[in-house]
Amino acid sequence: MKAVQISTPGKLEVVEIEQPALKAGEVMIHLQYVGFCGSDLNTWRGRNGMAKMPVIPGHEVGAVIEAVGEGVPTDFTPGMTVTVNPYTNCGKCASCRNGRVNACEHNQTLGVQRDGVMCEYAVLPWQKIIPAEGISPRDCALIEPMSVGFHAVDRAQVTDIDVVMVIGCGMVGMGAIVRAALRGATVIALDLDDEKLALAKQMGAAHTVNSKTEDVHARLLEITGGFGPDVIIEAVGSVPTYQMAVNEIAFTGRVACIGYAKDDVSFPTRLFVQKELDIRGSRNAMPSDFRAVIHYMQRGTCPVDELITKVINPEEAQETMEWWDKNPGKVFRLLVKMC
Numbered sequence: 351m352k353a354v355q356i357s358t359p360g361k362l363e364v365v366e367i368e369q370p371a372l373k374a375g376e377v378m379i380h381l382q383y384v385g386f387c388g389s390d391l392n393t394w395r396g397r398n399g400m401a402k403m404p405v406i407p408g409h410e411v412g413a414v415i416e417a418v419g420e421g422v423p424t425d426f427t428p429g430m431t432v433t434v435n436p437y438t439n440c441g442k443c444a445s446c447r448n449g450r451v452n453a454c455e456h457n458q459t460l461g462v463q464r465d466g467v468m469c470e471y472a473v474l475p476w477q478k479i480i481p482a483e484g485i486s487p488r489d490c491a492l493i494e495p496m497s498v499g500f501h502a503v504d505r506a507q508v509t510d511i512d513v514v515m516v517i518g519c520g521m522v523g524m525g526a527i528v529r530a531a532l533r534g535a536t537v538i539a540l541d542l543d544d545e546k547l548a549l550a551k552q553m554g555a556a557h558t559v560n561s562k563t564e565d566v567h568a569r570l571l572e573i574t575g576g577f578g579p580d581v582i583i584e585a586v587g588s589v590p591t592y593q594m595a596v597n598e599i600a601f602t603g604r605v606a607c608i609g610y611a612k613d614d615v616s617f618p619t620r621l622f623v624q625k626e627l628d629i630r631g632s633r634n635a636m637p638s639d640f641r642a643v644i645h646y647m648q649r650g651t652c653p654v655d656e657l658i659t660k661v662i663n664p665e666e667a668q669e670t671m672e673w674w675d676k677n678p679g680k681v682f683r684l685l686v687k688m689c
Contacts, residue, residue: 353469357404359396362668370473374420381688382487384468385410408468409436409460412490422476433490436460452634497635499525505632506606510534515579519546523585604628
């Protein structure tokens, strides 16, 4: 069967691989749409230290069930539209013991530490298959990245009395904006791109700040009455945005960090103590976050068409990745149509 593979840094190609066999307790899915993630771009660039090589990317999934193995619950049926929880959990590490399986010490995400599902068919344990009734296979490919943003809002314990700033209006940041707004918080979206900020308004942001053209500190004091945001969610992964989060957060505020900064970040640690900050990592997503995204998308209010930058065929993957590399700020999601 056909698959897309990152064979070496800078090279994406279509390859033929063997179709997997279905076993007891497993579900075979027919992939319809698979998204390219920012981690895939970094793998292609040769900058993703967690990724094996060569690797088949793909963990943002829209699929239909092709067949079910023996012992799979009867509510999984052929033809059902589904997405996938792409993370593994060992069940034995401290994270798993504490019920936070999303942060498993030995996690292997599809398309990163193990081959993903940018292919025609895949077989997975039934527990990793997530039904998404009423959502098209194309739009199902948006669920996983949005769930990562939803999880960060949960980690930050956002409530309706909070002012929440989300740094970075990519797909994950948009998920954080949606979830914070659904919880009744006042949301500030910060980005360098006015088009992304306009879409952030559609998705629930009450205020927008362009950090390229505006004085961020002054604007935040204006919006928050001089206090600063109660919660800041860092969804970029850069030294300046990490530093911004600690500098701009209100006293006794909460910072949730999603992005991986490529370089070490220096902080004036007095701010940690003087502000009595809660600084929390946020990794992947929990099953409850997937359910929450699906519930949101089933409402029909998500501007899905605006979130999908391009839909391509597998043969266009290399050309598209080269374009994305040159225009990283102009992409929400790139989907590969696998059938």
